Structures are given as C-alpha cells and as structure tokens.
Amino acid sequence: MASPSSLPKLLLLACFTILSSSIRSSAHDFSIVGYSPDDLTCIDKLINLFESWIDKHGKKYKSLEEKLHRFEIFKDNLKHIDERNKVASNYWLGLNEFADMSHDEFKNMYLGSRQISCLKGMSPIKNSSTGMSRACLSRSTGGRKEPLLGSRTKDLVVCSCWAFSTVAAVEGINQIATGNLTELSEQELIDCDTTYNNGCNGGLMDYAFAYIVSKGGIHKEEDYPYLMEEGTCEENRGESEVVTISGYHDVPANDEQSLLKALANQPLSVAIEASGRDFQFYSGGVFDGHCGTELDHGVAAVGYGSSKGLDYIIVKNSWGPKWGEKGFIRMKRNTGKPAGMCGINKMTSFPTKNK
Known part of the structure; x- marks a missing residue:
C-alpha cells in the first residue's frame, strides 16, 4: 500500500497517463503571456497547459519521471x-x-556561474583608437533605428555571449x-x-575587437559556422573573404x-547583469524590474526610443528569436542612476571602420 506522502505523485502519474491519450493535439490558445487565468485554477488545466506548451516548443523528455x-519546475x-x-506595469x-x-x-x-560569468568580471583593456568613426545617421522608425539592427537574432545557447556582442557590433x-x-563568425x-x-x-x-584588428578581419559565418561549443582554431579558411575593422573605442x-551619442551612429557592445529571474521570462514592454550592476552578460545596444512616457534602449540578445520581443528587449533609460538599468552604462564599446 502506498504511503500518504506518495499519493500526490501517484495521482499525478495517473493524470498524465489518462490525459496523454485525451489531450487535444492542437496548440493551446496562448495569450500574450502564454496562459490564461483559468489555467491556474486546477491541476487538470495546469497539466493541459503544460502538455500544450510541450507541443508548442517541441520538448521531449527521456522518461515520465x-x-x-519538469512539470514541477514549470508550475513554480x-x-x-x-x-x-500582477505587479509589473511596464x-x-x-x-x-x-x-x-x-x-x-x-x-x-546561459550566463555561467557567478565565479566565471560570461564576461569573467575582467576589466577591459584600453585601446589606441583615436575617436569615433564617421558613420551615416540612420533614420528612426518608432524609435528603433532599422539600419543598426544588423543580422537576424541568433541563438548562441550555452556559449560566448561576448562573441555574439562583438559580432553584432561589427556586423x-x-x-x-x-x-x-x-x-560574421562567432565561432x-x-x-x-x-x-x-x-x-x-x-x-x-x-x-575580441583587438583580435579582429590584429588578424586583419573576421570570417563570414557561412565560412566558419557556429558549433555551439569550443572547436579547433582554423584562421586560414582557404580564400574566404573577411570583414575588417580599423579599431575600437570605449564609451565613458x-x-x-x-552612450546615446555613440548609439545614434552605430550598434554598441554593452554589458549588463542578466541574472535576475525576470530576465529568463521577459516577454515584452519596457523592462524596469529589479536587477543589479554585476555585469555577467554581453549584448548589443541597437537603438533607443520612447513609449508612453518611458524612455528605453533597444538591446539585441543572443537567446533566440522566441525570447522577449523577437530576441530583443527594451530596457529603461533615464533611471537617474549613473550605471543605468542593469548596469548597461558601465561598460560600452564599439568598433570603428574606415570607409
């Protein structure tokens, strides 16, 4: 006979067994946040929501256990x-x-441990660049400077936020x-x-900017594709074309x-603290939630604007197009704090390129 403490698990096992053959195959009618208030009212609806979420994202698990x-984590x-x-308004x-x-x-x-974060907690080296390059000012569409966005939002999974940030700025x-x-090639x-x-x-x-300058350029992604892990260096890839930069510059x-003056000209490599739990599930709006300034993630600032009285910086992330606003996040600016939202003003740099 099962002990009382094991009954909830047995009941849940039974629920999964029964529901697995009866849950509708069509995707859940997801709201903008992926659930509705009714989904929170009973275990059947939660299981239904979980199964629909599994279908939506193509998740597969090795065992029922x-x-x-994963269902318990999903519920939490x-x-x-x-x-x-219920409490965030923006x-x-x-x-x-x-x-x-x-x-x-x-x-x-996605961020690494606190001891060895994606940015390692290191101080940037100083560069010999003599100033900002002259670049054409882009037109603005609803605050987002379209020519500054660069390539599609990439999903770099478990490796190299610093490489993504560098490549986004160089692109x-x-x-x-x-x-x-x-x-261009993060790999x-x-x-x-x-x-x-x-x-x-x-x-x-x-x-990374210094490396690109010293090596005379960086290869295209199609010639040096991303592996999602460290590989063997192959700097000489036949007669493959490279993209060059002339230097780089640090923003005070x-x-x-x-930062905004530089951003009006081109995308910037910036560092933020992205370890807050809200970052994991950010879906839209102008982020003004709790975060510190212990930099642990490299991203790219690509534009800025205002919406409903809120000023923001548009940031391009590397967690794939399903995260946030198609891979982007709008982070509040004019916070009154020198470091800015999540430390975004602390460590900014950009590459220069002679025409």
Whole structure:
C-alpha cells in the first residue's frame, strides 16, 4: 500500500497517463503571456497547459519521471510569472521555451556561474583608437533605428555571449560603412581569440575587437559556422573573404548621454547583469524590474526610443528569436542612476571602420 506522502505523485502519474491519450493535439490558445487565468485554477488545466506548451516548443523528455520533474519546475515558474505580471506595469513575463528550467539551471547554461560569468568580471583593456568613426545617421522608425539592427537574432545557447556582442557590433558598422549586411563568425572568436578570452568560459568584447584588428578581419559565418561549443582554431579558411575593422573605442563609463551619442551612429557592445529571474521570462514592454550592476552578460545596444512616457534602449540578445520581443528587449533609460538599468552604462564599446 502506498504511503500518504506518495499519493500526490501517484495521482499525478495517473493524470498524465489518462490525459496523454485525451489531450487535444492542437496548440493551446496562448495569450500574450502564454496562459490564461483559468489555467491556474486546477491541476487538470495546469497539466493541459503544460502538455500544450510541450507541443508548442517541441520538448521531449527521456522518461515520465523527468517529465514530472519538469512539470514541477514549470508550475513554480508559472507562479513566478503570474505574480510578477500582477505587479509589473511596464513590462510582462511569459511562458517561453525556458519555462521548464529552474533559474539556477538557466543561469548556469546561459550566463555561467557567478565565479566565471560570461564576461569573467575582467576589466577591459584600453585601446589606441583615436575617436569615433564617421558613420551615416540612420533614420528612426518608432524609435528603433532599422539600419543598426544588423543580422537576424541568433541563438548562441550555452556559449560566448561576448562573441555574439562583438559580432553584432561589427556586423552593424560594416553594414553602415559598406551597405552590405554580412553575417560574421562567432565561432572564429571562440576558437581563435584565446590570448585573453576563454571561449565558452568567458571573454570581453574589447579583447575580441583587438583580435579582429590584429588578424586583419573576421570570417563570414557561412565560412566558419557556429558549433555551439569550443572547436579547433582554423584562421586560414582557404580564400574566404573577411570583414575588417580599423579599431575600437570605449564609451565613458556611467555616462548615458555619451552612450546615446555613440548609439545614434552605430550598434554598441554593452554589458549588463542578466541574472535576475525576470530576465529568463521577459516577454515584452519596457523592462524596469529589479536587477543589479554585476555585469555577467554581453549584448548589443541597437537603438533607443520612447513609449508612453518611458524612455528605453533597444538591446539585441543572443537567446533566440522566441525570447522577449523577437530576441530583443527594451530596457529603461533615464533611471537617474549613473550605471543605468542593469548596469548597461558601465561598460560600452564599439568598433570603428574606415570607409
């Protein structure tokens, strides 16, 4: 006879067994945040929601026990999302593809540990660049500067936020200078830029800019594709064309006006603290939630604007197009704090390119 403490698990097992053959195959009618109030009222509706979420995101589990474990995490995440959505007024959270991951799992996979974060907690080296390059000012559409967005939002999974941030900025200035949008290789930086940077164990964007200058350019992504892991350096890939930059420049720390002045010309590599739980499930709006200034994630600032009285910076992330606003997040500016929202004003740099 089962003990009383094991009954809930047995009942849940029974529920999954029964529902697995009867749950509708069509996708759940997801709201903007991925659930409706009715989904929170009883276990049947929660299971139904979970099964629909599994179908929506193509999740597969090795066993029923693993599925039960993920369901418990899913429930806890849903509780957090719903509680935050009740009090946050300018942004909202949603059931994205990370909803079956605990926050610690998410941080370890996408940000690294606190001891070895994606940015390693290192101080950037100073550069010899003599100033900002002259670049064409882009037209603005609803605050988002379209020519500054660069290539599609990439999903770099468990490795190299610093490489993504570097490449996004180089792609942007190259497009402005040449008129051509060319997707570039994060993998080359991960494999070959090893003097100061440490691949999937962390790095800094300034070091990566310096590497590109010293090597005479960086390969296209199609010639040096992303592997989602560290590989063997292959700097010489036949006669493959490379994209060059002439130098790089650091924006004064904790100076939002200098950041915006630079951002009016081109995309920027910036660092933020992204380890807050709300970041995992950010779905839209102007983010003004709780976060610190311990930088642990490299991203790209690509534009700025205002909406309903809120000023924001548009940030391009590397967690895939299903996260946030198609891979982007709007982060509040004019916070009154020198470091800015999540420390975004603390460490900013950009590449330069002679036309």
